[in-house]
Amino acid sequence: MKYVRRNGRCPVDEWRESLSERDEAKITAVVMKIESHEVIPRDTVKKYLGAKEPELHEMKVRGDKKQLRPLCVKDTQRKLVVLLFGAEKTSKNLARGDITKAENLLREMRDGNGSLKDYHED
DSSP states (O other): OEEEETTSOOHHHHHHHTSOHHHHHHHHHHHHHHHHOSSOOTTTEEEOTTOSSTTEEEEOEEOSSSEEEEEEEEETTTTEEEEEEEEEEOSSSOOHHHHHHHHHHHHHHHTTOEEEEOTTOO
16 A cells, blocks of 8 residues: 555655666565565564654665665554655665655654555556
8 A cells, every 4th residue: 555645646656756667666576575465574564763653664675776665654454554655775774854754644644634545556
């Protein structure tokens, strides 16, 4: 699943459009791996410890030349992940601005200011 803002914009799609086809395909492959499991694989989706929002998680995807980190929320009840935003890991930690943006999107989603769409839907 992915979060779509009330204005129709989808931050994770906008980020994915900036990636190479190979990197985007790797993210899609990880999403499909998650969708096909009964349980969300721990090696793929981990809690982001540097966040103020305890529900914020990161998907770990090794891109061609960089580490890709789609930021998401895990819904273990429904066995799904809601993608919020994406970032590239260039050092030990993600950029604070990327974390802040994902946290703001999470609060916006919790407040009911957007909707959820299937990841594969345009």
